[in-house]
Amino acid sequence: MTPPPVRIAVPRKGRPLEAVLDRVGELADAASVADDIATTLRYEKGLTKGDHHDARGVYERLAAYSTPDEPTAPDYTLLRDSRVGKPRRIVFDSLTVTVAGTRVELIGREEPFRALRTHEFALGFDSADLVLEEVVGLRPEPLTSIADVNERIDPVDTDVRVASGLGDTVYHTLLATPDAHGSAGVDRAFLDAYSGPVCISPRYERLVEAVLGTAVTEGLAFTYPDADHDEEEAAIADAGVGVYLTVTGSTARDHGLTVGEQLFPSETVLMENQHEATGERVASVRQALTTAPTETAIPPQ
Numbered sequence: 655m656t657p658p659p660v661r662i663a664v665p666r667k668g669r670p671l672e673a674v675l676d677r678v679g680e681l682a683d684a685a686s687v688a689d690d691i692a693t694t695l696r697y698e699k700g701l702t703k704g705d706h707h708d709a710r711g712v713y714e715r716l717a718a719y720s721t722p723d724e725p726t727a728p729d730y731t732l733l734r735d736s737r738v739g740k741p742r743r744i745v746f747d748s749l750t751v752t753v754a755g756t757r758v759e760l761i762g763r764e765e766p767f768r769a770l771r772t773h774e775f776a777l778g779f780d781s782a783d784l785v786l787e788e789v790v791g792l793r794p795e796p797l798t799s800i801a802d803v804n805e806r807i808d809p810v811d812t813d814v815r816v817a818s819g820l821g822d823t824v825y826h827t828l829l830a831t832p833d834a835h836g837s838a839g840v841d842r843a844f845l846d847a848y849s850g851p852v853c854i855s856p857r858y859e860r861l862v863e864a865v866l867g868t869a870v871t872e873g874l875a876f877t878y879p880d881a882d883h884d885e886e887e888a889a890i891a892d893a894g895v896g897v898y899l900t901v902t903g904s905t906a907r908d909h910g911l912t913v914g915e916q917l918f919p920s921e922t923v924l925m926e927n928q929h930e931a932t933g934e935r936v937a938s939v940r941q942a943l944t945t946a947p948t949e950t951a952i953p954p955q
């Protein structure tokens with residue numbers, strides 16, 4: 655009897671899913687299908703944002719992307735989108751591949767980390783940001799690396815631990831206007847001495863507290879972008895100081911901001927529910943997924 659596939663929770667869309675597809679596509683000799691999925695989802699994102707138009711309706715496109723008679727072909731599904739006038743978006747649903755001689759089924763979830771927390775999966779991929787937002791303990795000292803995340807997870811809160819990072823790093827970066835930082839460097843020392851508003855995304859308040867440490871954040875007043883700001887960097891420029899996921903820094907500089915210290919890496923991570931991650935097949939898949947030169951090493955637990 656053929657054993658069931660090892661099921662892995664993955665994001666339904668976005669940069670973290672593309673990082674997973676790159677890793678799994680390489681390991682499973684499925685780079686072309688991984689590229690096809692990424693291309694399809696980028697196209698659908700463009701439609702959702704209004705960057706281009708397709709005469710086909712969403713159900714016609716969904717049918718065109720589907721191959722129901724091929725069990726290992728990728729499947730897609732519809733997701734409600736928050737944008738006005740764009741209530742349905744095509745996102746990733748599932749894909750079956752072979753990794754380390756074991757059938758693996760990637761299953762799309764809106765919140766893979768939470769799916770692992772509720773013991774639906776043994777393995778899963780998600781942004782490290784979600785771990786910081788939900789279960790990493792707040793301490794006076796800052797959290798600076800992915801490798802230190804597990805040490806801050808209370809085992810009473812969850813059985814989930816970070817196994818490795820995929821190396822698709824974008825940094826939460828400190829930004830400030832010249833008027834705000836003056837002659838000081840835009841770094842943790844500047845923020846430690848600073849008192850005033852710090853603009854962040856609303857959902858990142860706990861993450862920023864963990865990254866900066868409560869000894870620093872006690873003197874700060876968090877503010878959030880409002881509807882008048884098309885770009886988060888514009889809101890930070892108005893506030894004077896902020897923290898934002900910065901790729902190149904070009905948009906920040908366009909708004910007169912100084913790009914300062916990289917505070918913490920926003921990285922896609924492989925996670926495991928230690929209670930569920932048992933058996934040789936799960937172990938072999940986990941080992942294959944965490945053996946790559948670009949990964950972020952995690953100390954053994």
